Amino acid sequence: MRSTHLEKRSMLRVISPGFQTSVQDAGRFHFAHLGVSQSGAADPVAFRLGNRLVENQENTPSLEMTLLGGTFEFEEDRLIALTGADCGPTLGQQSIPMWTTIPIRAGQRLECRAMQEGARTYLSIQGGISVQKVMESAATHLQTGLGGWHGRAIQKGERLPLDGSFHPSAFRLQSVPNTLQRYLQERTKIKITRAPQTDLFPDSSLKVLTTASYVVSESSNRVGLRLTGKPIDREKKEELITEGISLGAIQVPADGQPILLFVEHPTAGGYPKIANVISADLCKVGQLKPRDEVHFQFVDVDEAIRLYRKQDRLLTDTPLQRELNF
Structure with missing residues (x-):
């Protein structure tokens, strides 16, 4: 049938x-x-x-x-x-x-x-x-x-x-305006907020995360992006009790090389989470490929919400451009 x-x-x-x-x-x-x-x-x-x-x-x-x-x-x-x-x-x-x-x-x-x-x-x-x-x-x-x-x-x-x-x-033939395309192509920095275990990391580790550049590893996929670069020190080396994990969480395993968990991430884990990618920047993560450089910038939760709302308004309210041919 x-x-x-x-x-x-x-x-x-x-x-x-x-x-x-x-x-x-x-x-x-x-x-x-x-x-x-x-x-x-x-x-x-x-x-x-x-x-x-x-x-x-x-x-x-x-x-x-x-x-x-x-x-x-x-x-x-x-x-x-x-x-x-x-x-x-x-x-x-x-x-x-x-x-x-x-x-x-x-x-x-x-x-x-x-x-x-x-x-x-x-x-x-x-x-x-x-x-x-x-x-x-x-x-x-x-x-x-x-x-x-x-x-x-x-x-x-x-x-x-x-x-x-x-x-x-x-x-109707239509296209996305260049102004909106330029907004989407800006991927120089990925914005992050504090996470449940941010306080377990010394200030020096937070500085490393936001000043060093990290490179996307060849072993990255839809589960997560393994990043290589300057190791991030943890004050406590032991693992945590397993707990829930959110999309965009940045975990730090014992070797100090961060893992950015993505759309098919495990739903629980024990590595401490130093930060979390904001919702508005998840689209940037989706366009990272092996050997791309990644730079992070901390913002507070209010700014993360503002940026998400701004993005949603742009996607909803920006009129598409009419095209006569292609």
Whole structure:
């Protein structure tokens, strides 16, 4: 029954999946007590704007491509948008812009290449990828095999079902204004707040965290980013009693090399947490790739809230720019 049903739907054919391409939405919430972290789009801002460009609901499932993009063939006319890191996309032999609504015709191939100045690109398709929700979300949790497309990254030759349909008389070509793109591309510093165990670290360690530069290790992934640089000293070397961990927590293990926990982080752990990335800067973390430098800056909770509200207003209130062609 399932295969018959899928044959009748509009499909997206995977010619090449890229390095790691998965179905993601905004993530699943309220399941940390079951050991399931949020998952979802690593760059929630690029994900949200992509859906806005194709006039989807902002939590519509999209494809998240990491470091190297895929090649896809559309079996039906659609509108798409590519947001996040520039992947040098082409449609046929023609280059197409990022952050812009693009009409795709049946039979055309979209090719996305290696990411530039970032780690992840989002392919948002009018109507979205059609997958069943698990724990109230369509996001793929790669570490546990939950959700998304069979709980894993997509593979060569697969055909992904799409929701909705294309209405030529109703679509609008639009793009994200340059002013908003420049705001998103500012990644020089990642802002942090104090964490539950900040007081366990001497002032000298806090100074190291905010003055030294750290490099993203090759062993980083959606679970967390291992950072290498000047070690951070701990006043107490023993581990803590295991407790809950939040998205964006910065743990310091015994070797002093910080670990920035990300969207598929373990929900509990015993390493002390020196700081936590603010919500508004999680999109910056999602675009960090191996060998990128990271710099941290402490802000207080009031400033973190102000910055989050500012970002939300920009995403909600900034009008998209009308395009006549591309």
